[in-house]
Amino acid sequence: MANNRIGIREFVELTVRTGDLNPITSNSNNTAIIGSQIHRKLQAAHRESDYEREVYLKTAVTVNDEDYQLEGRADGVWTDDTGLTVEEIKTSARPWEEATQNTKDRYWAQARIYGHLLCEQRHLDQATITLVYVQTSTDTVSRFSEVKSAAELADDFTDLLEEFRDWLKLRSDIIKRRNTSIDQLDFPFPQFRAGQHELAAAVYKAIYSQARLFVQAPTGTGKTISALFPTLKAMGTGLIQRAFYLTAKQSTRRVAEQAMALMAQAGLTAKSITLTAKDTITFADEPDDPSKNPYMLGYYDRLKPALHDLLEHEDQLTRPVIETYARKHRLDPFEFSLDASLFCDVIICDYNYLFDPLVFLQRFFSEKDDSNFFLIDEAHNLVSRARDMYTAAITDQDFVQLKKALTPYKGAPLTKVRRAMTRILNTLDATTSTLLTSQPTIFQDDPLDDLTAVLFRFTEVVHDWLSEPPTPALQPAVDLVLPVFFLANQYLRIGDLYDATFKTEVTKENGQIMVKELCLDPSQFVDEALKKGRGAVLFSATLSPMAYFQKLLGGIDNSLAYTLPSPFDPAKQAVIVDASVNTTYRRRTQDLPQLIASLTTLVRTKSGNYLFFFPSYAYLKTAYEAFTAANPDLRVCAQENAMTEADRQTFLDHFQTGSEPIIGFAVLGGIFAEGIDLKGNRLIGVAIISVGLPGINAETDQLRAYFDRANGQGFAYAYQLPGFNNVLQAGGRVIRGTKDVGVILLIDERFITPRYARLFPDHWTHAQVSYNPTQLAQLLTHFWEAHHENTAHA
Structure with missing residues (x-):
């Protein structure tokens, strides 16, 4: 009941x-x-x-x-x-x-x-x-x-x-059909992979016991189907009624869609929906003015027949399906997807729909609901994402540029908006004059109450103005104001949450002012969000060390932890530490020739496709130029900053079976370091250059100081562990299937120190160490000769 x-x-x-x-x-x-x-x-x-x-x-x-x-x-x-x-x-x-x-x-x-x-x-x-x-x-x-x-x-x-x-009959009929199909549903593969049955059992137990479970399940475990299948089985028994599959990336959402499609082929008739960001799914022909938008006018009068139509004919409500029915019934596709989600069993969406204090789904999460259960995929990403969601910043340029852009527009409401912006700029000037007397940046414990007051007044004035539909002549002014309005609104909302886990950062650089409410520890907010449901499973291939993620994701005192072994034969993956290179910032130039020698040895010993991962674009560019000069005959490509979706796909298209070997240069923690699946000989090795430490900056130093005070592990929490997680993710690109063979080359002498060696996962404990190119060549040759019979799959 x-x-x-x-x-x-x-x-x-x-x-x-x-x-x-x-x-x-x-x-x-x-x-x-x-x-x-x-x-x-x-x-x-x-x-x-x-x-x-x-x-x-x-x-x-x-x-x-x-x-x-x-x-x-x-x-x-x-x-x-x-x-x-x-x-x-x-x-x-x-x-x-x-x-x-x-x-x-x-x-x-x-x-x-x-x-x-x-x-x-x-x-x-x-x-x-x-x-x-x-x-x-x-x-x-x-x-x-x-x-x-x-x-x-x-x-x-x-x-x-x-x-x-x-409506209740519609939902009831959906549930009855769903439960009948779940009762008859078998696992959609002939057999479980190694570790897969154990993971599925752990997920079911977490739902049954209303627990929060952290799972490290290495690449190849089949995490998505192993999480969704037992969740649906629990749904069929009435333990829960709705599951939220939350992800950080669009590619991961597609994997969840594929898992639902696979189970549908096996007989499942559950309703699933994928929520797409509003600015992505909005139709190109929608006018900005809601009073002239045919998809918004009369929306609620057309909603009921549209929902009936959609739900009676579709089970998997992906973006194309939502858009098709939204056009058919002339409904705003984003709002239509939210309304349709009320009737769905599995909701696939971004983290922010649960965790972001500004955009969380109020229709589901305004109260605790034990009929909801959360599946948090790639949970290692949630640490930084949560910190970003609870951080807000404004700059004086936001308002300076808006005032200038609004110059052509007249009217009493806009006069009030301009006055409110003037008060904000005056407050920012006064703040920096008082606080920045001898340095360009300061951090303080307390929020800036004076700034909060004038920002709130600005949002009040804009809100009052927008309460009436603008004239066509003023619609462009609305479009200019809204982004700044939302920025101010975000700052105020985060300000409501401000406590001892925040710092206020004030910076004036090149005459420009920035104020930031910086969240250092979002664990309490993550914890509160996860308490909105019956429980949660947070899983990833790289939740190590587990206690670190439990602490930062709000679960160290009230959660369970489970680590699965890799399903792949560790002998098919060489892990070699090249201790001949020092990649610290002060030694990069000096050790660049040695680095190029090691990379050349890697790719010359066995021809094939490789990825080289660097901690920064600057280091990547320097190494790229040196490597191509030393190896002009080799085919190479490099990741660039701010690549479009088409650019990303072009990069990945180089790594095709049967094509000429390619060496890709990419950034640790970037778009090619996780979430890509290059099986077989599409990728036979990676080189990871450095231990992945984030660049030293004032904000990360604040993080370090906070955790030094909290638990004495400031360096580990701010620098070492986030960096090493990027290393683990990059290493996970190599072995993607049972027939894959490949090499992980860890280039940095720090990898052999106890601080880092103890972080190696179990399937890396057979790592070998090289101290010079000759020794590296011997280790690589020995590995590839031992797997010569498998190189057709490598």
């Missing part, structure tokens, strides 16, 4: 909402920030001794012979001489008189449901329903009240439930 949960907001949206979609005002992040602040202010102003805020309410209902739990939170509840009052607070920049009737109907419907649940739970004959409407542009507070009998509230609720019955 608890698994069939429905949020009251979702309930109202699907039953009452009609008319247009206006994402700027109705879904604005700024609206949420202003709204939450107003909620807290109004709730704190109540003087009733028994005033209750954020009252959790739930009720059980049976529809179409299925049991459901309807739940939500009332903003305020109190009892006085007149009886019980339930209060619902709504905010908008528009005056009440200009709110659409449908908007008012939704507000009242939500408040009346809370009244009904309170009458039901507290055995009351009637309740006073109070709707508090705050016009944010003027701080005007309007209160509307009605007294409703318990019978009237019950009738209103029953009417809405009848409207919702159709």
